[in-house]
Amino acid sequence: MSQKQTFDNVLSLIREKINSETNRDSSLQFISDTLKEKINHYDWVGFYLVEGENDLILGPYAGEPTVHTRIKFGSGICGQAAETKKIFIVQDVSKELNYLSCSPTVKSEIVLPIMKSGNVVGELDIDSHTISPFSDEDKEFLVRICSMVGKYF
Numbered sequence: 001m002s003q004k005q006t007f008d009n010v011l012s013l014i015r016e017k018i019n020s021e022t023n024r025d026s027s028l029q030f031i032s033d034t035l036k037e038k039i040n041h042y043d044w045v046g047f048y049l050v051e052g053e054n055d056l057i058l059g060p061y062a063g064e065p066t067v068h069t070r071i072k073f074g075s076g077i078c079g080q081a082a083e084t085k086k087i088f089i090v091q092d093v094s095k096e097l098n099y100l101s102c103s104p105t106v107k108s109e110i111v112l113p114i115m116k117s118g119n120v121v122g123e124l125d126i127d128s129h130t131i132s133p134f135s136d137e138d139k140e141f142l143v144r145i146c147s148m149v150g151k152y153f
Ligand code: SME
Pocket: 044, 066, 068, 071, 075, 076, 077, 078, 079, 098, 099, 100, 101, 102, 109, 125, 127
């Protein structure tokens, strides 16, 4: 199966879940599990939820537990994405100075803000054990998921 077919199939599964699931955590857990299981280069997948003005709290995730359960805006890749409202793609985390390491096995990371009415309400965070695994297709695929997830906020 081509990567495009895999992305299309996974998008259908996730769309179906979001259309039928009213519980936010159940849905975010399903998305985390599905992305980790179906996409080879996604080794840790999770959501951070904005709390108050300045904090990200770890929500549902799939993969190894992380010590980074609360992250301030501006801190690490997650905090920078929240502060700037921009997607961060770091193809080699060893070159990123403002980075919070979870495990030495992680080589790259993509973080996408989840937006609602112009505000960041959460983030989708994905770690990979491969250097430079994230393409424009990954970005487009994940942007679509983040936009669907907006309905829970
Ligand atoms: N590496 C992230 C911290 C979160 S973990 O990847 C789960 C960062 O630099 O913000």
